[in-house]
Amino acid sequence: MTESEAKSIHTLVRELQSIIKNAQEQWGLNIPKGQGDKSQTDIAIANAVHTFGPVNLNELSEEIPQKIASMREIITQFKNNVLTGVQSQHGSEQSLTNYINQLKKETERLDSLAELKDSIKTCKSLALDACHDDSTAFKFIIQQIESLGKQLGLHIYYETGEPVLSMSGLIIVLDIKYDEISNRIIKVIVSYATDARQNDKDDRVDNLLTQQLSDFKQFDLFKKNLETLKTLETLSKLIQPVDCFHCIKCISNDIKTIYEKEFAVTNGNVPKILTEGHGIPLFNVDRVGPSIAYWASKHQIMEIDWKLIKDIIIQGEMHESFRSLHRMWISMEKSRTAHFFLPLDRNQYLFNDEIENEIEFMENYYISPEIPEVAFSLLQTPLKFLHPKESSTIFASANIEFVVWLDPPVYVSENVARQIGSFGGVVNRGYFMSSAFQKKDPQALSLEQLLIEGIIPPTKHSSTSRAPKTTHQWEKKFDNLPYRQVFNLDSACHTTNARRIDRIPFSNLFQVYGLIKILRQQLLFNKLYQSCFNSSTYKEISITKPFKYDHAEKILSDAEDADERIQIEVQTNNPPTGLSLSIQLPSKMIPQITIHLNVTILQDDSLLCYATGFGDISNLNEELTRVLQTYQDIPILINHLLNNMLNPPNAEEIKLEEIKLEETKLEETKLEETKFEMDFDINLEDISNNMLIDENDDVNSYIL
Structure with a gap:
């Protein structure tokens, strides 16, 4: 084995370690202190390791065996060529031993050097956070950009004259203009090396990357966006003749056209499109490429100036309020199965009935309406999409597929995760990670636990007998009533298996609306549940063991306190379809009775409320439903009900x-x-x- 071959083995091992390390970081594992996204470190890892988690398990399951196979190939060559020659020589045993020892020492030195490099990078990052010298910090930023470009396989060179750092790939070219005197990034310009992509130049991409690179706190976002551009380039070149940039452009055109149709039907009712339609198209908001804003709570909707937003959406510009919406960002990734994509002369998957003849497309396309099970709440007729036929010869196929990344990720029940797999076609394609759903991980949290994760502080133990013990309680009080609502979760409801959904692969845009409706139903359930159990309703109570003389006073205090409490037991019925509430009224209020409220959550983002347990209370169902629809808040609903009972008109x-x-x-x-x-x-x-x-x-x- 030559020295270069020995380094090849070492390089492959380091690459394999890097793949595993990147996966761990995306799952929130193994992040050095002071680095990475803090929100990622708080997630329940066991709920994120599955097909729809932050890591593409299909790509991971391909890359690891490929690296191992390459290492085995080098070892086999060493055995057949070098080892056989050494064994045939005089004194081969000693020579072989010396050679192996030399390789071991070389490997140890390389490992130590690689670890030292990683440590230096970590120290630089930590030093940058504490550095107040703009000049020193800016030099380090330029070094980080250059290092990132090299890691992604881009060619790095500096322009003569004005300071410009250029990074060039086979398709994408980045020119980063900066000022060494004022220590600032002037402009990031993205261009394309191929003639076919020259018309795709978008100043919004330049502005986004310039903004992120100017603020080093957003460097991770810049890194992700550069990785996205490089991924699209790599997939386009390695898996030809599919042009991933063209595929993303087709999706962008479609979501913009659909929005225009719904805008016309609703007379410009943008909030209605957000919560009931196909969503609001956004472009280059935090991430390069198209994204769809598909849901927001009623409280968030009320805080947005929609008259201003209308014009901004039409212009395709950025607004700060977009970040408060639930969004799905669209990109592409490797797939285990082949998919067919549109030719370069076709710029939309959406079929236009007004100017296109269906018969002309039947030879090469399936004309697929949106999934029949989905109700079309805004458009009178379902949209039609072109789906390339596998038997046709005019389409390019590749092991690539579209993927939506959810921002923020969504906690869903396991049943909902299966529905998502069905709508996205993941189950039917044969690589649905069924084991990740069938086996109960002992470290996995239930849906109810995930929705209140991080609110309850860790328990502190004390050896002192008189030391107060802490318990937690969820309370809500309104000024118009003297009673406190106390929420309790039914102990039998802690078993709802849950998943954290970060990304969803799909093959055609007609699947996306079905996914959106499923996610909206789950988000509405999560919102109602968290209206009862959240940081503002959480209360930590210290319980001290009383002395014998305190007993009578404590009983009196507890009795008075109980008269002011309305005990509410919350049951989650097959999430996300509904909630059941058992409201135990205190004896001080009226004869002690229990009122039952059943909340039904439908996929069309609507709510129904049914009340039983106190006279002819069912006549309030319509009014309670209206209150629930308006506020999406359980405590407000209960307060309205109690106010009607205490002060009947x-x-x-x-x-x-x-x-x-x-x-x-x-x-x-x-x-x-x-x-x-x-x-x-x-x-x-x-x-x-x-x-x-x-x-x-x-x-x-x-x-x-």
């Missing part, structure tokens, strides 16, 4: 108020008529005086 008073209102309106009407007559007479008199008309003269009727 008097029918006679309502009737009297209606009569008074009618009488007032009638008097106002008569008064207006009287004023009109008086004004009219005065006007005639004024006209006569001003015109100096003689009564005996003939008067022009037009003047009168």
Whole structure:
């Protein structure tokens, strides 16, 4: 084995370690202190290791065996060529031993050197956070950019004259202009080396990367975006003749066209499109490429100036409020199975009934409507999409597929994860990681636990017998009532298996709307659940063991406290389809009874509420449903119900108020008529005086 071959083995081992390390970091594991996204470190890892987690398991399962196979090939060559020659020589045993020892020492030196390099990088990153010297920090940033480009396989060179760092690939070219005197990034310009892509130049990409690179706190986002561009380039070159940039452009055109159709149907009702339609198309918001804003809570919707947003969306510009919306960002990744893509002369998957003839496309395309099970809430007829036929010869195929990344990720029940797999076609393609769903990981958290994760602080133990013990409670109080709502989760409801959904592969845009409706239903469930259990309703209670003299006072205090509490037991019924609430009213309020509320969550983002347990309370169902639809908040719903029970509207008073209102309106009407007559007479008199008309003269009727 030559020295270069020995380094090849070492290089492959380091690459394999890098693959595993990157996967660990995406799962939130093995992140050095002070680095990485802190939100990632708090996730339940066991709930994220599956087909829809942050790591593409299919790509991972291919890359690791490939590296191992390459190492085995080098070892086999060493055995057949070098080892056989050494064994045939005189004193081969000693020579072989010396050679192996030399290789071991060389490997150890290389490992130590690689570890030292990693340590230096970590030290540089930590030093940069504490560095107040702009010049030193900026030099390090330029070094980081150059190092990142080399890791991605881009060619690095500096322009003569003005300071410009250029990174070039086979398709993409980045020119980073900077000022060494003022220590700032001036402009990042993305261009394409191929003539076919020159028309795809987008200044919004330049502005996004410039902004992220100017703020080193956003360097991780810049890194992800550069990796995305490089991935699209790599997939386009390695798996020809598919052009991934063209595929993304087709998706961008489609989501923009669909938005325009729904905008026209709803008369510009953008919030309705957000929560009921195909979502709002966004371009180059945090991530390069298209994304869809598909949901927001009613509270968030009320805080946005939609008149301003309308124009910004049409122009394709960025607005800060977009970050408060649930978004799905669209890109591409490797797939285990082959998919067919549109030719370069076709720029949309969407079929246009108005100008295109369906018969002309039947030879090469399936014309696929959106999934029949999905209700079309805004458009009167389902959209139609072109789906290339495998039997046709005009399409390019490759082991690539589209993928949506959810921002933020969504916690879903296991049943919902299976529905997502079915709508996305993952199950049917045969590589659905069924074992990740069938086996219960002992470290996995339930859906209920995930939704309150991070709120309850860790328990502190004390050896002192009189030391207070802490317990947690969830309370909500409104100013209009003297009672506190106390929420308790039914102990039998902690078993809902859950997954964290980060990314969803799909093959055609017609699948996306079905995925959106599933996610909306789950998000609405999560919102209602978290309206009961959240950081504002959480209360930590210290319980101290009382002395014998304190016993009577404590009993009296507890009794008074109990009279002010409304105990509410929350049950999750087959999430995300509904919630059940058992409301135990205190004896001080009325004879102690229990009211049951059943909340049903539908996939069209609507809610239904049914109340039982206290007289003819069902007549409030319609009103309670309206309150729930308006606020999407369980405590507000219960407060409204209790307020109606404690202060029921008097029918006679309502009737009297209606009569008074009618009488007032009638008097106002008569008064207006009287004023009109008086004004009219005065006007005639004024006209006569001003015109100096003689009564005996003939008067022009037009003047009168």
